[in-house]
Amino acid sequence: MTLLSVEGLHAHYGKSHVLRGVSFDLAPAEMIALLGRNGSGRSTTMKAIMGMVxxxxxxxxxxxxxxxxxxxxxxxxxxxxxxxxxxxxxxxLTVEENLIAGLSAARTGQLAWTIEEMYDYFPRLCERRSTKAGSLSGGEQQMLTLCRSLLGQPRVILIDEPTEGLAPQIVEHMVDVICDINRRGVAVVLVEQKMTIAKRICARSLVMGHGAIAFDGPTEALVDDASIRRQWLEVA
Ligand SMILES: Nc1ncnc2c1ncn2[C@@H]1O[C@H](COP(=O)(O)OP(=O)(O)O)[C@@H](O)[C@H]1O
Ligand SMILES: [Mg+2]
Incomplete structure (x- = not known):
């Protein structure tokens, strides 16, 4: 069964033709990585799916x-x-006001995420619930953005480089939370630059190159294929 199906997606910025036929499928509750070098079009793919491009x-x-x-x-x-x-x-807005702003009712047949669960995931956000979001650290803002999106009760969550610029312990915690969200039935597309995290938590990976999907298969196969890695990925 397919939850999300992207077929032959094209997108331009002015005259620059950035997405040139991006195709992939995602099954319900699957978690995949979307890998590629900086500027390879990963964020544009996410924004095109969202209607932002x-x-x-x-x-x-x-x-x-x-x-x-x-x-x-x-x-x-x-x-x-x-x-x-x-x-x-x-x-x-404060942390809590941001969370309330993100909150939607449950979808039929789905459990709804609650603000209390977000505080369980990130106790730091609970401690700072009355703080204005503008004065949070980068890591706290990243947590808040993830929680706010989750409270919209999505079937699929597209997470763009969530660990970029975070301290190692926060990265570990973020990775645990993303795995838990997925275990509870939300499909995840995790955008990353390197294979480091994908190798640990995503059974399947996509790699972007030349505005399309250059590799789609088991992450293990990518780990074993030095030529694809050399052609399309940062050295990890
Ligand atoms: N708003 C924009 N206007 C013009 N060009 C852009 C814009 N955003 C991204 N690009 C260009 O599109 C290409 C793909 O960018 P992006 O999707 O952000 O890549 P990635 O997320 O993989 O790093 C890059 O060449 C980038 O410079
Ligand atoms: Mg990007």
Missing amino acids: PVTGGSIRLLDANLAGQPPHRINRAGIAYVPEERLPFDL
Whole structure:
């Protein structure tokens, strides 16, 4: 069964043709890594799926709905959430107000995530619940952005370089939380630059190159294929 199906996706920034036929499928509750060098088009792929970058060709299907060309709020309501690289909590709202702003009702047949569960995942956010988001550290903002997206009760969450620039212990904790979210049934696309985390937690990986998917298969096969790694990935 397929939850999300992206087929022949194209996107441009002005005259620059960045996505040139990106295709992949995601099964319900699957977790995959989307790897590639800086500038390879991983974030553009996520933003095109979310309707944040105009799609100039191809289709995006979530179950039976065709989402290509829909505005971001519709795509979000259909069940896809995006946690961008740029952390975007509302600066002037407190941690708790940000979480409340993200909260949606449960989907039929699905358990709903609660604010208390977010505080269990990240006790630091609970301690800082009355602090304005603008004065949080980078790591705390990253936690808050993830939690706020999750409270929208998505079926699929697209997480863009969540561990970039974080201290090693915070990275470990973030990885544990992402695995737990996935174990509880949310499908995950984890965007990363290197294989380090994908190797540990994603059975399947995609690699972007030349605006398309250059590799789609078991992460182990990628670990074994030095030529693909050399061609498309940073040296890990
Ligand atoms: N807003 C933008 N305007 C113009 N070009 C952009 C914009 N965002 C990204 N690009 C270009 O598109 C290409 C893909 O970028 P991006 O999707 O951010 O890659 P990645 O996330 O893999 O690092 C790069 O060449 C980048 O410079
Ligand atoms: Mg990026």
